[in-house]
Amino acid sequence: MRRKLALIKMGGSVVTFKDRPLSANNAAISGIARVISSLKEIPIILVHGGGSFGHYWSVRYGMHTKPARYDAHGISIVHQSMIALNQIIIGSMIKNGVNPYTVCAMSLINHNIPLKVKIDQMYAMARTGIVPVTFGDVIHISDGKYSILSGDVIMTFISKILNPSKVIFAVNTEGIYRNMEEKQTIHEVTGSKVIDAGLFGNAREQTPTDITGGMRRKVEEALKISSKGVEVMIVNGLKPERVTQAVQFGPENFEGTVIRARSRRSGRMR
Ligand code: IP8
DSSP, rough: OOEEEEEEEOOOOHHBBBTTOBBHHHHHHHHHHHHHHHHSSOOEEEEEHHHHHHHHHHHHHTSSSSSSSSOHHHHHHHHHHHHHHHHHHHHHHTTOOOOOEEOOOTEEEETEEEOHHHHHHHHHHHTTTTTEEOEEEEEEETTTTEEEOOOHHHHHHHHHHHHHHHHOOOOSSSSEEEEETTOEEOOOOOOTOOGGGGSEEEEEEEOTOTTHHHHHHHHHHHHHHTTOOOOEEEEEEHHHHHHHHHHHHGGGGGEEEEOOOOSSSEEEEE
């Protein structure tokens, strides 16, 4: 059964300026914080990305999503930068009347497997006035090996366990684009496990500063989530009212791309 819950990912391209190392987009953060504050009717769990904080240092220290024995100093620096970004986001939320509570990815995952008991706790908190916030991070996998865990993957973990009624990725585009020349938004993707994320214009782009796969990763995770029966909306987080629309009215009345919940073996775009 779908739970009354909005699971929202604030992309790194929304909460930071991706082309400027270690710079938070304070206006965008407080825009979304105001939206969260206004949404009183539904429990909310937030995830945020790394943008020009975590990705910047991960590139500098040669760290990836592949588990390996990375430089210990690099691990601390990447993690610290994500905490610094999280603090900016949390500060803005509190200022805007939200009651956030940070849960580090490390405490939600063991050996790359999400801990249901912890994710269930996030939901219990969300139901009682707290907004749990987690974020992509460097995590210990096993035996001294670490990897970068994307907030997009955390979205899939949480969705599979909690089955939220609304799953929203806030990005810095109008949604998924058919191609990059015209930037025409695809309004609806009839989700399928076998659609190749690389079919989509902005999912084909390579961003050297994004070590978790950028828009392509987002679309891949969104397709995984939709294949489990949960609709996914991709909206422009730089226009915070789009997030409000998506939460309040859902896929029938919002601006962006919806990936329909389906598990058929073929896909369609509109
Ligand atoms: O931006 C990546 O999270 P994402 C986090 O959600 C780090 O993919 C540490 C690069």
